[in-house]
Amino acid sequence: MRTTTAERAEVASFRGVGKDYGRVKAVEGLDLVLRPGETVALLGPNGAGKSTSLDLLLGLREPDRGRVELFGGSPRAAIEAGRVGAMLQSGGLMTDVKVAELVRFACDVHPRGRRPEEVLAEAGIADLAGRRVDKLSGGQEQRVRFALAIAGANDLIVLDEPTTGMDVSVRQRFWAAMRSQAEAGRTVLFATHYLEEADSIADRVLVLHRGRLIADGTSAEIKAKAGARRIAFELHTADGPLDESVLRALPGAVGVDVSGRPDGVRTVRIRSTDADADVATLYRAGLYPRGLEVTGLGLEQAFLTITGDQDRQDDNDRQDDRDDRDDRDDRDDRRDDTREESTR
Numbered sequence: 424m425r426t427t428t429a430e431r432a433e434v435a436s437f438r439g440v441g442k443d444y445g446r447v448k449a450v451e452g453l454d455l456v457l458r459p460g461e462t463v464a465l466l467g468p469n470g471a472g473k474s475t476s477l478d479l480l481l482g483l484r485e486p487d488r489g490r491v492e493l494f495g496g497s498p499r500a501a502i503e504a505g506r507v508g509a510m511l512q513s514g515g516l517m518t519d520v521k522v523a524e525l526v527r528f529a530c531d532v533h534p535r536g537r538r539p540e541e542v543l544a545e546a547g548i549a550d551l552a553g554r555r556v557d558k559l560s561g562g563q564e565q566r567v568r569f570a571l572a573i574a575g576a577n578d579l580i581v582l583d584e585p586t587t588g589m590d591v592s593v594r595q596r597f598w599a600a601m602r603s604q605a606e607a608g609r610t611v612l613f614a615t616h617y618l619e620e621a622d623s624i625a626d627r628v629l630v631l632h633r634g635r636l637i638a639d640g641t642s643a644e645i646k647a648k649a650g651a652r653r654i655a656f657e658l659h660t661a662d663g664p665l666d667e668s669v670l671r672a673l674p675g676a677v678g679v680d681v682s683g684r685p686d687g688v689r690t691v692r693i694r695s696t697d698a699d700a701d702v703a704t705l706y707r708a709g710l711y712p713r714g715l716e717v718t719g720l721g722l723e724q725a726f727l728t729i730t731g732d733q734d735r736q737d738d739n740d741r742q743d744d745r746d747d748r749d750d751r752d753d754r755d756d757r758r759d760d761t762r763e764e765s766t767r
């Protein structure tokens with residue numbers, strides 16, 4: 424089959440996508456393109472819209488606004504052509520069958536089915552082949568779900584919190600298997616709450632928050648967005664007065680926190696995208712930082728920082744809206760009063 428350039432370039436796309444459940448905007452204004460061979464982690468707090476986005480991508484739900492495409496066509500067409508494998512949280516497995524039978528069935532019905540033995544081995548469940556599906560533990564069941572997701576030679580694999588319930592060694596085997604899928608040129612999109620997985624597995628990280636995409640980049644870029652480093656030190660009054668505006672004007676500072684008494688030891692914590700420049704500037708400004716520490720932010724801290732920043736921004740926007748409404752109401756009241764007085 425010949426593929427067009429556009430098809431090679433875009434595995435999946437969301438354009439201006441929104442999805443509501445009643446008054447809840449589960450996904451809003453989502454614009455996103457996935458490219459071939461990418462391993463992409465989808466992060467977000469509970470209720471951020473991760474599962475809804477995956478459902479939209481797989482055509483399990485229709486968007487209320489915008490358009491979702493897989494390989495330049497509808498999600499349904501891509502799935503019918505056997506280009507997509509999925510491992511979702513919901514949906515039970517067939518129960519009164521053995522693992523090998525279930526996997527063989529999945530390979531048989533897949534338009535581009537693989538050899539069942541190969542799939543069992545790759546999913547690390549060859550030893551479970553003779554077991555009944557309804558007798559498996561939660562983690563074993565997850566591995567069977569994974570086997571079903573790779574039962575065909577898919578171009579895209581979508582996984583919703585795939586490692587939930589897996590112990591540490593099974594989780595490592597799972598990601599090794601996933602890596603070999605990515606090395607075979609498949610695009611992998613997975614939602615997770617395990618940030619260390621996103622950090623070590625994904626070459627691109629998406630952060631959803633209240634249905635909106637608030638960060639999209641490599642793990643390093645997300646950390647940089649959050650202020651990649653934390654600088655901490657003490658300033659003593661004996662070393663001279665502290666002009667806080669110097670701290671706020673540091674070239675890399677994205678957050679500055681000063682605690683302690685103005686007449687005593689002050690502890691300064693700075694989130695910075697350029698710690699080297701900031702430390703040099705501190706000394707140039709004549710400050711004498713004592714006990715200076717510069718530490719890197721993990722993806723987890725970066726995630727908490729950017730979702731926390733977004734929460735504060737949303738709160739401020741809501742407050743601004745309320746203030747605007749109050750101002751309008753005041754103006755309307757004054758206008759009504761003036762009108763009343765002039766008619767009196």
Ligand SMILES: Nc1ncnc2c1ncn2[C@@H]1O[C@H](COP(=O)(O)OP(=O)(O)OP(=O)(O)O)[C@@H](O)[C@H]1O
Nearest residue numbers: 444447448449467468469470471472473474475476
């Ligand atoms: N079927 C539904 N009916 C009504 N509201 C829903 C439904 N499914 C999800 N929601 C709401 O939509 C929002 C997004 O939910 P979604 O399940 O997509 O988030 P998530 O990021 O996958 O969350 P989690 O990490 O908890 O799995 C939430 O506010 C949720 O309560």
